[in-house]
Amino acid sequence: MKQEISALMDGELFEDDAEGFLKRIERDSDAHKDWELYHLIGDVLRQPDHIHGDLSAKVRERMRDEPTIFVRRGHAGNQKMLTFALSAAASLSAIGVVAWMSMQIGSEALPSLAMQQNSVRPVKAQIQRYNSDYLMAHQEFSPSTDMNGGASYIRTVSYRSDEK
């Protein structure tokens, strides 16, 4: 037991063991004395110029009038969990906002692209040879332009090769 007290006060005991030994030290007056004595030895070694009588008995006496504390169980632990949960929620919200914004940008861009695709259609322009010969031959009768040629008669048309 004493060796465990020694290790416990140095923070060198496993957590599961520590809890049990803390309970035993509280209940066992001899163990409690050893805990006090070992701490006294440490204090004397570290600060020999400032050693005074044990205050714990006096504090204990004054503590009799103090109410017992009851903090909601796991309050301290929950605080850490709450902090972690809030951080995680903030991160997820940020990711969500970024994702939503990128979706908005994407959905706005798509229709305009679609419209562009609809409005710009490649057209194969070909001047039919038989028309061309005729127009070229009568270009001087063109009414709409001063150009002496067949440019104003040219129309851009397309046709499928299987059509006759």
Place this chain on the structure above:
Amino acid sequence: MADKEVDQQLVERVQRGDKHAFDLLVSKYQRKLGRLISRFVRDPAEAEDVTQDAFIKAYRALPSFRGESAFYTWLYRIGINTAKNYLLANKRRAPSTTIFDTEDAESFEEASLLREVSTPENELMSKQVVDVVQASLQQLPEDLRSALTLREIEGLSYEEIASVMNCPIGTVRSRIFRAREAVAENLRPLLETSKGNRW
């Protein structure tokens, strides 16, 4: 389990209604806190009262302690504030006055009941305790003395001590315990003779 975690476990036990767990914290930190407070409050008897007050304030404030800082850091902050408030209250109070407000009167009464003014007997006792510890340390075998010194004065962990002393951690643990127990064996008779002085 680190030292800080031991404190946290004790704090959580107090927060669950276990007053006795607070005793262990008082035993552990009373001299450290007393030394800190004595830097502000020079009179030893007053410093002792302020140290007690600081512990009581810490106990009352424990429901709000959430373990965000180490317990001793939090306790020291309370100690410094208690000492500063004490000094401030003393400055405001006329030195010759015999009139106290209710709060002062209560604390004065409590302090008077519990205060043990630094008597020559107490001072002698302190000196004897220091002498016994230091003499016991010198009598220890070299390996035990080194292990205890590295732990208590240098503050090294068992792993670090094992590395320095080139031995397994289990040996370090055993050496430190044997060293403490050897010193304690010499101290017990002295402390048992002074039970009335609460040593």
